[in-house]
């Protein structure tokens with residue numbers, strides 16, 4: 523078994539090049555720091571890459587989700603369906619607008635919302651579904667949109683991890699009313715903090731642009747480029763300040779110049795893992811359903827899937843807990859050997875705010891609970907060296923030796 527005491531492989535690394543780092547200096551020198559020409563460039567590059575008609579840069583995916591629901595008219599008393607296994611902010615934005623979260627269980631094969639149970643969650647108060655393209659794999663948007671159409675619901679895609687993710691040939695983000703991407707450092711393209719909303723609805727795009735900028739009818743850039751730059755804009759509504767800085771956008775736009783290469787490299791790394799782990803029955807590697815293009819924001823696995831499915835079938839919490847303990851012991855072992863791992867993400871219904879507010883039990887969403895307790899993400903990031911990946915593979919394959 524390999525022993526590299528010097529190897530210390532992080533779960534993710536930003537992989538920024540020197541020219542990308544240098545790009546941040548340009549707005550600092552020009553003096554245009556907030557939502558100016560660099561934000562415009564980044565938005566154009568994002569639309570060109572994703573095929574979305576409109577891209578609206580914001581401060582994070584979370585603020586993008588919040589702004590999307592606000593712009594659509596979601597408010598107090600409304601319900602939104604959210605998968606139980608996702609980052610907490612998919613649910614938090616519903617709370618921030620005075621709505622109620624209705625959790626849906628996931629499909630353990632994909633870690634995404636299970637459309638089969640969706641329709642029975644709908645009540646007269648349901649206004650929106652927030653499907654999540656978790657870890658770079660699109661949710662089943664055909665099934666979700668069909669339910670949404672039947673019941674007149676808005677669809678806001680949480681595409682935080684969705685860079686490079688396609689569904690039947692279309693990039694995610696314009697399959698619902700809006701899609702929201704994240705540029706947190708754990709995501710493939712990073713601006714530190716940052717987000718992008720995409721939509722094909724021109725009117726909605728205009729409202730989103732206003733709402734992110736204090737409700738102003740005209741952006742500062744438009745005003746400065748226009749005929750009377752000295753006059754202030756009107757504010758037809760009370761908006762927010764969710765503008766991206768030009769420093770962030772410069773960094774984002776510069777990474778977009780190699781967007782295709784970034785996606786290709788991440789897919790190649792994933793394929794190398796897939797091949798290496800193909801014979802392990804105790805590790806379920808990420809699903810690759812036909813018609814889905816995986817962006818591989820991360821490489822989420824399910825530990826001991828046979829035991830997990832057995833436990834779910836019989837409702838055996840003890841068996842599930844035993845797998846959970848063995849996963850944790852293995853994570854510790856990996857850490858000792860210089861391989862960082864994480865649970866793929868958390869089950870939001872098990873976090874105390876939601877558990878208490880909605881009086882939920884972990885086993886009410888059994889697949890989400892199992893994903894919370896028994897998933898493990900392995901290091902995957904563009905710029906990962908062949909040596910580093912080989913070390914991860916050697917350590918994983920040595921588990922039962």
Ligand SMILES: *Cc1c(COP(=O)(O)O)cnc(C)c1O
Nearest residue numbers: 582583584609611682704705706
């Ligand atoms: C990262 C992430 C978010 C939050 O993105 P921010 O840009 O940090 O707000 C939301 N949902 C999912 C699924 C994520 O992975």
